[in-house]
Amino acid sequence: DAGVIQSPRHEVTEMGQEVTLRCKPISGHNSLFWYRQTMMRGLELLIYFNNNVPIDDSGMPEDRFSAKMPNASFSTLKIQPSEPRDSAVYFCASTWTSGGETQYFGPGTRLLVL
Amino acid sequence: QKEVEQNSGPLSVPEGAIASLNCTYSDRGSQSFFWYRQYSGKSPELIMFIYSNGDKEDGRFTAQLNKASQYVSLLIRDSQPSDSATYLCAVENTGNQFYFGTGTSLTVIP
Numbered sequence: 595d596a597g598v599i600q601s602p603r604h605e606v607t608e609m610g611q612e613v614t615l616r617c618k619p620i621s622g623h624n625s626l627f628w629y630r631q632t633m634m635r636g637l638e639l640l641i642y643f644n645n646n647v648p649i650d651d652s653g654m655p656e657d658r659f660s661a662k663m664p665n666a667s668f669s670t671l672k673i674q675p676s677e678p679r680d681s682a683v684y685f686c687a688s689t690w691t692s693g694g695e696t697q698y699f700g701p702g703t704r705l706l707v708l
Numbered sequence: 709q710k711e712v713e714q715n716s717g718p719l720s721v722p723e724g725a726i727a728s729l730n731c732t733y734s735d736r737g738s739q740s741f742f743w744y745r746q747y748s749g750k751s752p753e754l755i756m757f758i759y760s761n762g763d764k765e766d767g768r769f770t771a772q773l774n775k776a777s778q779y780v781s782l783l784i785r786d787s788q789p790s791d792s793a794t795y796l797c798a799v800e801n802t803g804n805q806f807y808f809g810t811g812t813s814l815t816v817i818p
Contacts, residue, residue: 627806636810637796650805685751699751
């Protein structure tokens with residue numbers, strides 16, 4: 595059974611460019627989470643969806659970040675324009691309910707903005 | 709005040725010893741508590757979750773929860789070098805929001 599799939603695994607881009615990160619949750623899961631991890635701030639929840647609907651986006655740092663979940667099997671996190679301070683590992687996680695359940699993490703996307 | 713706080717370590721213990729990892733949280737109404745393990749360069753993976761006050765044991769791991777003190781801990785008995793990793797405490801607060809601590813780095817010395 596495939597786990598959470600993220601792409602790309604690594605992304606190097608220049609400041610000002612648009613970056614799109616992709617996530618495919620585990621089949622049957624109805625909640626999806628986007629996290630950002632840095633050494634300084636640890637793992638931060640950016641946004642989570644339940645049944646494809648954004649429930650809490652209070653962690654999205656600013657308007658440069660946007661996330662969509664057009665269907666149950668796909669989500670994107672977009673940064674436009676990207677800045678060096680966005681460099682981090684971005685994780686997607688999924689679970690089968692909105693809370694109190696185990697989250698399964700994808701392998702992460704390592705983003706470096708030059 | 710951060711939602712979830714952990715001692716960043718590093719924590720070093722000899723092989724076979726008990727490793728004790730601690731976590732405090734700010735939202736008194738929090739209901740669900742999780743411990744994740746993260747190896748370097750890898751994604752977090754769940755070790756244990758606990759919802760009720762007291763101890764919960766799973767093999768060499770014991771999670772302890774004290775809601776009155778807003779404190780959750782993870783004990784690893786008979787520590788092995790393969791336990792060397794960063795351990796993340798996660799809390800689901802009353803608003804169903806998940807917060808992670810910054811993690812405690814554990815090194816088990818052979």
